[in-house]
Amino acid sequence: MAPSSLSAAARRLGSVLEPVVGQVYFSPECHANYAALGFDPSARSANHVALPDGPAYFTSRGSVMGQVPGQVVAAAFAVFSPAVVIPCVTLGWTRTDAVTICAARDDGAIGQLVRLLGEEPDGVVRARELLERAVEPLRPEGRPLFSGVRSLTIPATSLGAVWRMGDMLREYRGDSHTTSWVSMGFDATEIGLLTELYWGLPMRSYSRTRAWTDDEFDAAHDRLRSKGLVDDTGFTEAGRAVREEVEVHTDGSATVKAGTSAHGQGHATAYTQLVTGELGIPMDRIEFVQSDTALVPRGMGTMGSRSLQIGGSAIHKTSELVVDTIATWPFVEEAHVAPEVSLPGSLPTPAPPR
Numbered sequence: 001m002a003p004s005s006l007s008a009a010a011r012r013l014g015s016v017l018e019p020v021v022g023q024v025y026f027s028p029e030c031h032a033n034y035a036a037l038g039f040d041p042s043a044r045s046a047n048h049v050a051l052p053d054g055p056a057y058f059t060s061r062g063s064v065m066g067q068v069p070g071q072v073v074a075a076a077f078a079v080f081s082p083a084v085v086i087p088c089v090t091l092g093w094t095r096t097d098a099v100t101i102c103a104a105r106d107d108g109a110i111g112q113l114v115r116l117l118g119e120e121p122d123g124v125v126r127a128r129e130l131l132e133r134a135v136e137p138l139r140p141e142g143r144p145l146f147s148g149v150r151s152l153t154i155p156a157t158s159l160g161a162v163w164r165m166g167d168m169l170r171e172y173r174g175d176s177h178t179t180s181w182v183s184m185g186f187d188a189t190e191i192g193l194l195t196e197l198y199w200g201l202p203m204r205s206y207s208r209t210r211a212w213t214d215d216e217f218d219a220a221h222d223r224l225r226s227k228g229l230v231d232d233t234g235f236t237e238a239g240r241a242v243r244e245e246v247e248v249h250t251d252g253s254a255t256v257k258a259g260t261s262a263h264g265q266g267h268a269t270a271y272t273q274l275v276t277g278e279l280g281i282p283m284d285r286i287e288f289v290q291s292d293t294a295l296v297p298r299g300m301g302t303m304g305s306r307s308l309q310i311g312g313s314a315i316h317k318t319s320e321l322v323v324d325t326i327a328t329w330p331f332v333e334e335a336h337v338a339p340e341v342s343l344p345g346s347l348p349t350p351a352p353p354r
Helices: 003-025 028-036 054-065 070-077 082-095 098-117 124-135 144-150 158-183 188-198 206-210 214-226 237-249 267-279 304-327
Strands: 254-258 286-290
Touching (some): 003 098, 003 158, 028 054, 028 098, 054 082, 054 098, 054 144, 098 158, 124 158, 144 158, 158 237, 188 206, 254 267, 267 286, 267 304
Parallel strands (some): 254 286
8 A cells, every 4th residue: 555545544544543542632531530639620621521530541542551751751752841740740740650640541431431332332343353454463662652542451351452442543543643743854743733734723722731932933844934834823834744644654665755866776776775674664655856956956967787786775864863862762762661662773763643
């Protein structure tokens, strides 16, 4: 399947799973469980849906990785300001522990599904079978939240199992999305602005819920404008294309953009093999682009027989840089994040904000 088709299928699955899985953050049963642990009740609502308390949200969702500090939660969640995440998590761990609030989260999420759908809704067994097939081949490298959920026991009921595996897939896609935009050189504030436009929202609307300051928004907007990705109020053509590329790469694909132009040297195969060898991405998940000055404005032409040595060396070094960069992320350095989060010599798969 072509990367674009695979990405479209993944997005459709995500949209179907979201009402089943994302409801955990608005479940009255969850809110009640967290309040019983000493957290504040929901302070406000939107369209008659109770919104989560901040410390309860960051602590409960982060608990799948164990009782990690706020810096690790901020790194894994990625799109929130650490200035808000860290004190919320610090406060949360004074009120409960990871095992207790993780159990409260499961109980509340499954409890709401049972209240709305019943103990054994039609199709739940088939849904469980399909989710088991979807989850089974997924790799944990560079995906801390997915790995945390994967380390938890599967609930005994079919509906509980659907909740658990749906949460795995949601976090897998979120972790992959983070890897995608980080590998493309964006920071959290920048990707927030781009994502709002991608969704058809004004800049600084939804992303304000991620607690960035006006100064941080201003600086991010200036950086995106200087790259030619946005104007004062919206996308440029290049910006829209780049944001779509982030989404396509979320499924674990990659694009190799070469400044060399092959005339029989087999660059498509050779360059793709280099990326596969270093990052472990299957060759059929890598798109090869050459001779496109809109994407690589300055290249080296064909370079004859030397093009593979020159262009290939650049691709090899870039692949190494991806591995080295991820190795410095806080959730990789923290050995106690989750036993399944590891970074071996190769990175098997690179990459809403959530």
